[in-house]
Amino acid sequence: MDLVLHLAIVVAIYSIFALSLNIEVGYTGLFNFGHVAFFAIGAYVSALLSLQDATFSLALIAGIACAGVGGLLIGLPALKLQGDYFGIATLGFAEIVRMLLQNQVAWTKGPMGLPGIPRPEIFSWHFDTLPAYLLLTLGAAVLTFLVIGFLTLSPFGRVLKAIRDDETAAAVLGKNPFAYKMEAFVIGSAFAGLAGVLWAHFITFISPGDFTLTETILVLLIVVLGGKGTLWGPVVGAAVLIFFQESVRFLRLPPEWSGILGPLQQMIFGLLLVILMIFRPEGLIREKGKETIDRD
Amino acid sequence: MIEIKNITKSFGGTRAVSDCSLSLAGLKIAGLIGPNGSGKTTLFNLITGLIRPDSGEITLEGRRIEGRMPHHMANMGLIRTFQLSRVFPRLTVMDNMLLAPRGQAGERLWSLFLRFPRVHREETEHREKACELLEMLGIIHLRDQFAGNLSYGQQKLLELGRAVMAQPKMILLDEPTAGINPRLIQTMIDMILKMKARGQIFFIIEHNMDVVVELCERIFVLDHGEKIAEGSPREIQTDPRVIEAYLG
């Protein structure tokens, strides 16, 4: 039972993380290869404040806000770059953030990490059991889903998709591509921060090693597998991939296998992605719009 | 409305547009013709801010506008189409149309949340307008299709419809009838004339001389980036320099 609750919580957190990336990758066409940085900022800011006895509400808001501001600061230079160069810039940024966490020992304890992050408490409600924490993360996931759903189905979301499809054509219709990309990037970063906060207070111990490129790849995989530019895609993708990833961990495999488990998992992920790209390149969930050919 | 004075643009060694001056004041439909590579599209790119001029002026209703960003140009009322049509392939036909109106409350984050009733009202109005236009263009049955699934000709019609949806001061059409079948060419011409009757102003690059003569009040002729003639369709058809540019 605990295992199921544990899985559900991780799926909920990764749904938020993937929804936040999808508004960038799926809707705006921004291939962000450093998304984990904003997850890390949320996790560390909230953890550090909580360890200084700040209330959870304050730590939560600070974590989200710092991730959003981080998005703004990196977006200002990076969003001026085109396609691949933007990807490289975000990748570099994520490495810089990880290095800072690793080396700013005075603040972050460096590679030792931060143990003992308290479970949240909001208005004297304690979220210190698994069911309670599941409730909290589900609430946050539903809220994220609704906000991102509302945004992407609105005229604002329509502009994002137009910029994804053809930035120049959007510009000559009067939409400022830089401003919209910035908004999408800051929103995506802030929600990644939310996911990070929830992660830190769930796991209760974080260290720089948790926030590597592997995490970014996992969340990208969730978005692509689930279906870029769809509302349910990231949720379905998170459920499928997290279930797969975590269940492998709980298989009763002989100890001598444990060494190859990590690489094996990576290989299966890779294989999954290749199979998917061949048979269903648009992901499990499809974008809305008819495909039937009906020409003049 | 638009005045262009001594505008010049070079790419490396070639002068794509060279010291051109044109006045479109008072014209409902102006035409721009010239052989391939004579600088017509480059002139449109200059007017819509996709490239900056090396020198010269563009004024819109008395305001200097040259060198501004494309979205500024669009928001001041200059909307263009492209020679090779550029619809948004992964937006539906309807969404392509709904994207075009300028200054939508729902496209700005703060007003999207704070003025939702207005957002909703605007969407309803735009949707009605879009249906009317799509009906006129004969592509209403395709409204829920991804625009990328349309035939090339249908995409060009959609691009025209989208430009009309923006209700700009001037629509600049870059070869609207190139590469599409005669029936769609007729739809295109009818649409342009209907919109002209509603007061829409056009500036059209066009290769098909029959179309140019049918639509335009005044025609400007470019050759090697220079304006070599301007006048009524009749004057242009008999102008020796124009005949030479096209034959030689």
Ligand SMILES: Nc1ncnc2c1ncn2[C@@H]1O[C@H](COP(=O)(O)OP(=O)(O)O)[C@@H](O)[C@H]1O
């Ligand atoms: N972005 C560009 N870079 C380099 N050369 C260009 C560019 N755009 C246009 N040209 C050149 O400018 C000249 C005019 O091109 P263009 O305006 O497209 O002609 P037209 O539309 O009349 O056929 C051509 O020689 C073309 O190769």
Ligand SMILES: [Mg+2]
């Ligand atoms: Mg051209």
